[in-house]
Amino acid sequence: xxxxxxxxxxxxxxxxxxxxxxxxxxxxxxxxxxxxxxxxxxxxxxxxxxxxxxxxxxxxxxxxxxxxxxxxxxxxxxxxxxxxxxxxxxxxxxxxxxxxxxxxxxxxxxxxxxxxxxxxxxxxxxxxxxxxxxxxxxxxxxxxxxxxxxxxxxxxxxxxxxxxxxxxxxxxxxxxxxxxxxxxxxxxxxxxxxxxxxxxxxxxxxxxxxxxxxxxxxxxxxxxxxxxxxxxxxxxxxxxxxxxxxxxxxxxxxxxxxxxxxxxxxxxxxxxxxxxxxxxxxxxxxxxxxxxxxxxxxxxxxxxxxxxxxxxxxxxxxxxxxxxxx
Amino acid sequence: xxxxxxxxxxxxxxxxxxxxxxxxxxxxxxxxxxxxxxxxxxxxxxxxxxxxxxxxxxxxxxxxxxxxxxxxxxxxxxxxxxxxxxxxxxxxxxxxxxxxxxxxxxxxxxxxxxxxxxxxxxxxxxxxxxxxxxxxxxxxxxxxxxxxxxxxxxxxxxxxxxxxxxxxxxxxxxxxxxxxxxxxxxxxxxxxxxxxxxxxxxxxxxxxxxxxxxxxxxxxxxxxxxxxxxxxxxxxxxxxxxxxxxxxxxxxxxxxxxxxxxxxxxxxxxxxxxxxxxxxxxxxxxxxxxx
Amino acid sequence: xxxxxxxxxxxxxxxxxxxxxxxxxxxxxxxxxxxxxxxxxxxxxxxxxxxxxxxxxxxxxxxxxxxxxxxxxxxxxxxxxxxxxxxxxxxxxxxxxxxxxxxxxxxxxxxxxxxxxxxxxxxxxxxxxxxxxxxxxxxxxxxxxxxxxxxxxxxxxxxxxxxxxxxxxxxxxxxxxxxxxxxxxxxxxxxxxxxxxxxxxxxxxxxxxxxxxxxxxxxxxxxxxxxxxxxxxxxxxxxxxxxxxxxxxxxxxxxxxxxxxxxxxxxxxxxxxx
Numbered sequence: 001x002x003x004x005x006x007x008x009x010x011x012x013x014x015x016x017x018x019x020x021x022x023x024x025x026x027x028x029x030x031x032x033x034x035x036x037x038x039x040x041x042x043x044x045x046x047x048x049x050x051x052x053x054x055x056x057x058x059x060x061x062x063x064x065x066x067x068x069x070x071x072x073x074x075x076x077x078x079x080x081x082x083x084x085x086x087x088x089x090x091x092x093x094x095x096x097x098x099x100x101x102x103x104x105x106x107x108x109x110x111x112x113x114x115x116x117x118x119x120x121x122x123x124x125x126x127x128x129x130x131x132x133x134x135x136x137x138x139x140x141x142x143x144x145x146x147x148x149x150x151x152x153x154x155x156x157x158x159x160x161x162x163x164x165x166x167x168x169x170x171x172x173x174x175x176x177x178x179x180x181x182x183x184x185x186x187x188x189x190x191x192x193x194x195x196x197x198x199x200x201x202x203x204x205x206x207x208x209x210x211x212x213x214x215x216x217x218x219x220x221x222x223x224x225x226x227x228x229x230x231x232x233x234x235x236x237x238x239x240x241x242x243x244x245x246x247x248x249x250x251x252x253x254x255x256x257x258x259x260x261x262x263x264x265x266x267x268x269x270x271x272x273x274x275x276x277x278x279x280x281x282x283x284x285x286x287x288x289x290x291x292x293x294x295x296x297x298x299x300x301x302x303x304x305x306x307x308x309x310x311x312x313x314x315x316x317x318x319x320x321x322x323x324x325x326x
Numbered sequence: 327x328x329x330x331x332x333x334x335x336x337x338x339x340x341x342x343x344x345x346x347x348x349x350x351x352x353x354x355x356x357x358x359x360x361x362x363x364x365x366x367x368x369x370x371x372x373x374x375x376x377x378x379x380x381x382x383x384x385x386x387x388x389x390x391x392x393x394x395x396x397x398x399x400x401x402x403x404x405x406x407x408x409x410x411x412x413x414x415x416x417x418x419x420x421x422x423x424x425x426x427x428x429x430x431x432x433x434x435x436x437x438x439x440x441x442x443x444x445x446x447x448x449x450x451x452x453x454x455x456x457x458x459x460x461x462x463x464x465x466x467x468x469x470x471x472x473x474x475x476x477x478x479x480x481x482x483x484x485x486x487x488x489x490x491x492x493x494x495x496x497x498x499x500x501x502x503x504x505x506x507x508x509x510x511x512x513x514x515x516x517x518x519x520x521x522x523x524x525x526x527x528x529x530x531x532x533x534x535x536x537x538x539x540x541x542x543x544x545x546x547x548x549x550x551x552x553x554x555x556x557x558x559x560x561x562x563x564x565x566x567x568x569x570x571x572x573x574x575x576x577x578x579x580x581x582x583x584x585x586x587x588x589x590x591x592x593x594x595x596x597x598x599x600x601x602x603x604x605x606x607x608x609x610x611x612x613x614x615x616x617x
Numbered sequence: 618x619x620x621x622x623x624x625x626x627x628x629x630x631x632x633x634x635x636x637x638x639x640x641x642x643x644x645x646x647x648x649x650x651x652x653x654x655x656x657x658x659x660x661x662x663x664x665x666x667x668x669x670x671x672x673x674x675x676x677x678x679x680x681x682x683x684x685x686x687x688x689x690x691x692x693x694x695x696x697x698x699x700x701x702x703x704x705x706x707x708x709x710x711x712x713x714x715x716x717x718x719x720x721x722x723x724x725x726x727x728x729x730x731x732x733x734x735x736x737x738x739x740x741x742x743x744x745x746x747x748x749x750x751x752x753x754x755x756x757x758x759x760x761x762x763x764x765x766x767x768x769x770x771x772x773x774x775x776x777x778x779x780x781x782x783x784x785x786x787x788x789x790x791x792x793x794x795x796x797x798x799x800x801x802x803x804x805x806x807x808x809x810x811x812x813x814x815x816x817x818x819x820x821x822x823x824x825x826x827x828x829x830x831x832x833x834x835x836x837x838x839x840x841x842x843x844x845x846x847x848x849x850x851x852x853x854x855x856x857x858x859x860x861x862x863x864x865x866x867x868x869x870x871x872x873x874x875x876x877x878x879x880x881x882x883x884x885x886x887x888x889x890x891x
Contacts (some may be wrong), residue, residue, distance in 0.1 A: 486657070521680055523703075539651070542651070556655055591664075
């Protein structure tokens, strides 16, 4: 039922079979006479000026769960390193290289003892979590696009997206919604475009010579199990030297590398969705939490609108500065 | 702009754009940017363009016991803060250079000061002159390779300064952490009920504040700047150690370009803004503005 | 301050500024400027014919404990008034000294802040900060007392003021710490549930505000100012509980200068940014 969309967030190859089924109630709402929209009055007026006619409020949901991954089988994580590789193809190796599928680095214990207090540390990209996030976002997006097609739309503006943890830490609900629009004076579109922008900002985007292709978003997740050295430093102790993880007053290398990696990975993931297009109006957010297995999880989410240049742009003259009197 | 461009029919531009989606994308690799469309348009109007979203992070440890009550300046804390800022800025500068940018604007600076470490995370958009023009002659230099500038000024402020002839060089920052003087207030007074200045305390806080500002100034000078604009001064006790007070000052170091200061001629306006009004595409062009 | 008896001649003379300050000011004198003005304000100040010289500040940690007072009577707590005034004066004077040291004509964007620290009960830090500026046409814009002018006007307001042909003289302030009588228990019970004016409060607040504003005006008069712009009244209880309030009246005293009036006719616009 879905069109041959190659734009839009990717679904992993063994993607969701149910992505194309809309709830029955949605079908009724979308074929009705009146439309609803979350656009403000100003944004609505801007749509009229752009020749975009709102036809429906569309949305898509998906709830995903991902499992835990433990280092050496269920339960024990202190029983030695899974692999001595410190990232064979470079620290931020491609997503599908390496046993766990991506960035990994290990931090040996400088004291040479393996016990509960002295341990190796690992930074590990949790690619199964990233794939699940991608699937969840992608499925919610597809459902929203399906609703828009059902209503006969050409594009979706003013997309709002929310990804929230529901109760437990491994269950996330994705919700995307937006206003489906038709472009006056055009026939059915081969691909359905979408954007986070609406109103004046969207108008200026077109005027500047860019057309929105799709919303783009990715999440990178790195779990860090501190080695004994890192743990001492994070608790205020004196370290031994940078090779083992840092020293007091110096950089805590394991944590810095994990934080740097997660930001880099999120950007690579989004760039892989862009093709030759540009990401506009990106928003970048990083969060951290403790994980159940004694590590820290750092997650970075990057969202924005993928846009493509359709005409050469001659720049606006520099605007006139004003000083308001009221 | 000598010839005035023809007025724009936005609806037909939209149709044209949407139709172009069916064809192949234009050549050339696109970038990523967190600038809004207004900022991107402003940047273009001064001949610059966004290139790539870049970031830099650093986490530096602070040994235990640093925050327990002592005397005078808490050198380990200011040292850690400076080191973390320096490393994070250095990494962001490297990302900027490898993306082909000449500087980073709109940098969001996030500093966390914890009992055991200081962490700094920076993110911003790397920019360069359109067509990747030659490096502007008065950009900062360290050693033989030009260093990218970075600034927490918004893209809009960057454009305003640029239009006036000023070049940003980098983020100049300074910090100092100090212990509050140990004697309690009532001990210092002898008798309660007198309303007088507490000179010990005044002196300690004054010193620390001035020290942070001085470090910021020195950083600006070492970047080659002749001024620091939009200075932000923050101070306050540490939430985990209220007898330790931290002062941070930062701003953008700037230098006047070779053409000197160009005055803008601002127009005085009375805004009639309290109701939302319909959008006029033609009003985006300066020639269509009311005169 | 003429009414509380503690005239400004009797409070401490400004101390020497700490050593770190003189290093910092030296750097500024050698040509580096610092400014906490936004970019908009920076450009407008330049357009008004001034150049920022340095970010200047002054501070003072003052003990402001409660003085004894009678619960049942509304009155000014003159010792506290004096303390609040002196503390701010000290901070402002030190800031002016820094500006003076830089050879500035005045200070714009002055902010007066009060900070409390947990380790200093009954003490507060009063801070004055702003950006010192110097005229580029070589004329002196110092005020009637030959000190750099001070003003809490933003860069935009400063520019607009200069366009109207006025020049700032000084940030003037008047303060009054007032204790509001607690109403007797019988009185309170008697008026529960009724819509009644509380004459105690009305009278007390009226008196206090008048005192603060009059003192501010007296300061302006002493400078020979034509008027005061941007007057605002702040009311704070600081750490004293709800029946003791400080009324602080602040504004910028101005005089008509001999610059020509240059304000063009404004254009009406409708802003396109939300």
